[in-house]
Amino acid sequence: MAGVRGWQEVREAALARIRSGDWPAGGRIPDEADLARDWGCARATVNRALRELAAEGWLERRRKGGTRVPALPVRRAVFGIAIIRQEVEARGGAYGYRLLADATAPLPGAVAAALDVAPGAPWRHVVALHLADGAPYCVEDRWLDPAAAPAAVLFEAQSANEWLVRTLAYARGSFAFAAVAADAATAAHLACAPGAALLALERATFAADGRAITQVRLLHAPGHRVEAAG
Amino acid sequence: MAGVRGWQEVREAALARIRSGDWPAGGRIPDEADLARDWGCARATVNRALRELAAEGWLERRRKGGTRVPALPVRRAVFGIAIIRQEVEARGGAYGYRLLADATAPLPGAVAAALDVAPGAPWRHVVALHLADGAPYCVEDRWLDPAAAPAAVLFEAQSANEWLVRTLAYARGSFAFAAVAADAATAAHLACAPGAALLALERATFAADGRAITQVRLLHAPGHRVEAAG
DNA sequence: AAGTGGTCTAGACCACAAA
DNA sequence: TTGTGGTCTAGACCACTTG
Numbered sequence: 001m002a003g004v005r006g007w008q009e010v011r012e013a014a015l016a017r018i019r020s021g022d023w024p025a026g027g028r029i030p031d032e033a034d035l036a037r038d039w040g041c042a043r044a045t046v047n048r049a050l051r052e053l054a055a056e057g058w059l060e061r062r063r064k065g066g067t068r069v070p071a072l073p074v075r076r077a078v079f080g081i082a083i084i085r086q087e088v089e090a091r092g093g094a095y096g097y098r099l100l101a102d103a104t105a106p107l108p109g110a111v112a113a114a115l116d117v118a119p120g121a122p123w124r125h126v127v128a129l130h131l132a133d134g135a136p137y138c139v140e141d142r143w144l145d146p147a148a149a150p151a152a153v154l155f156e157a158q159s160a161n162e163w164l165v166r167t168l169a170y171a172r173g174s175f176a177f178a179a180v181a182a183d184a185a186t187a188a189h190l191a192c193a194p195g196a197a198l199l200a201l202e203r204a205t206f207a208a209d210g211r212a213i214t215q216v217r218l219l220h221a222p223g224h225r226v227e228a229a230g
Numbered sequence: 231m232a233g234v235r236g237w238q239e240v241r242e243a244a245l246a247r248i249r250s251g252d253w254p255a256g257g258r259i260p261d262e263a264d265l266a267r268d269w270g271c272a273r274a275t276v277n278r279a280l281r282e283l284a285a286e287g288w289l290e291r292r293r294k295g296g297t298r299v300p301a302l303p304v305r306r307a308v309f310g311i312a313i314i315r316q317e318v319e320a321r322g323g324a325y326g327y328r329l330l331a332d333a334t335a336p337l338p339g340a341v342a343a344a345l346d347v348a349p350g351a352p353w354r355h356v357v358a359l360h361l362a363d364g365a366p367y368c369v370e371d372r373w374l375d376p377a378a379a380p381a382a383v384l385f386e387a388q389s390a391n392e393w394l395v396r397t398l399a400y401a402r403g404s405f406a407f408a409a410v411a412a413d414a415a416t417a418a419h420l421a422c423a424p425g426a427a428l429l430a431l432e433r434a435t436f437a438a439d440g441r442a443i444t445q446v447r448l449l450h451a452p453g454h455r456v457e458a459a460g
Numbered sequence: 461a462a463g464t465g466g467t468c469t470a471g472a473c474c475a476c477a478a479a
Numbered sequence: 480t481t482g483t484g485g486t487c488t489a490g491a492c493c494a495c496t497t498g
Binding site for chain 1: 481483484485
């Protein structure tokens with residue numbers, strides 16, 4: 001059982017035992033020290049491999065409780081969230097951008113609730129269109145705390161998406177996917193039929209002190225898919 | 231600059247430097263050996279912390295090239311993909327299940343292309359409805375290689391979703407999100423209007439030898455959201 | 461050619477949770 | 480109480496890639 005050379009090989013060996021049923025679902029596997037002896041490597045190497053498998057959902061680990069193969073594994077899928085320009089260029093398209101609206105307006109109740117802010121507060125509402133090879137790619141519908149984005153910052157040439165990532169890139173946030181029907185204005189911008197099914201990516205961003213900075217809904221053109229490594 | 235106690239504290243210290251601009255975007259940061267000396271810990275501890283930050287998208291690392299703060303970070307969002315029953319129960323609902331159709335039919339071209347299988351091959355087509363508290367939760371529209379799922383396996387009481395996860399849980403796969411309009415049959419099952427925007431989660435699963443096993447499209451009831459930790 | 465991250469090792473101590 | 484994973488250390492060698 002020796003001959004295992006690195007943590008990635010240990011990972012593969014462990015995964016093979018899970019898949020083969022050698023380590024049955026719901027059961028406990030040997031502890032790290034035993035596996036290290038069997039595989040002829042250091043315990044730290046086994047630890048690294050099993051830690052990775054646990055992070056991927058293949059194993060569950062507990063101090064004193066040992067390591068188990070979950071009866072019903074919860075796999076994890078990872079999505080990369082980039083700037084829209086990067087996304088378009090990564091798909092091989094030429095990026096374009098057009099500002100559609102930029103005004104101060106009362107914060108809608110639904111957005112306020114998600115951000116835990118008083119509804120009706122005057123926030124900055126920015127709507128913009130992102131294009132790939134001249135065709136509509138997605139509509140960015142954003143609400144911004146005016147305290148975080150002074151009116152002097154214009155989004156004519158640079159999108160709010162990009163300005164925010166550059167300026168306060170490193171903040172907490174949440175993501176969600178949903179499907180929404182295109183309203184008349186959005187349909188016009190995306191050159192699709194009103195009521196068309198659009199993939200929406202919603203994102204809320206908070207400052208270190210917990211106060212909301214911005215909420216954005218990206219409405220993608222019909223047919224758009226977001227893929228993940230499984 | 232000493233007094234850092236573990237890799238998580240090193241991680242926080244490094245993140246603080248990124249956020250404060252002390253390590254500017256696009257720039258290179260000191261190498262592991264220097265940081266270990268500054269923070270008074272072992273190089274392996276610094277390595278662990280920076281490796282985690284790189285996995286989250288905060289840093290980019292290259293041998294010989296050093297570690298850099300990306301100019302435009304690509305953040306990563308992680309979604310947990312569980313069994314539908316678990317998903318419903320996790321939301322606090324009572325789970326229900328109903329098989330709608332189970333027949334052999336020629337594999338549609340679009341599915342065949344995604345799976346790299348000959349179109350028109352006779353595959354098993356299973357359609358089922360999952361319910362939460364008696365209300366439609368999602369429609370499962372699945373194509374199965376008959377070699378992987380013998381006709382003797384019935385999906386009357388147990389969903390194909392659950393059977394597959396239990397039986398060949400540990401296979402490679404891919405995920406994608408999309409938005410689709412409800413067709414007449416789906417609308418009837420989900421008790422929504424035809425044409426309603428539905429969030430679709432598509433998943434393809436492959437055996438270890440690379441052959442396709444199954445493709446499934448989960449069409450969720452209108453308003454459904456899938457959230458991720460950002 | 462040489463610098464930097466990637467990883468392994470052997471030993472140690474700690475923290476948590478199960479028995 | 481005690482077993483198991485979580486982590487740290489110091490040193491070492493390797494692999495990639497840049498200059």
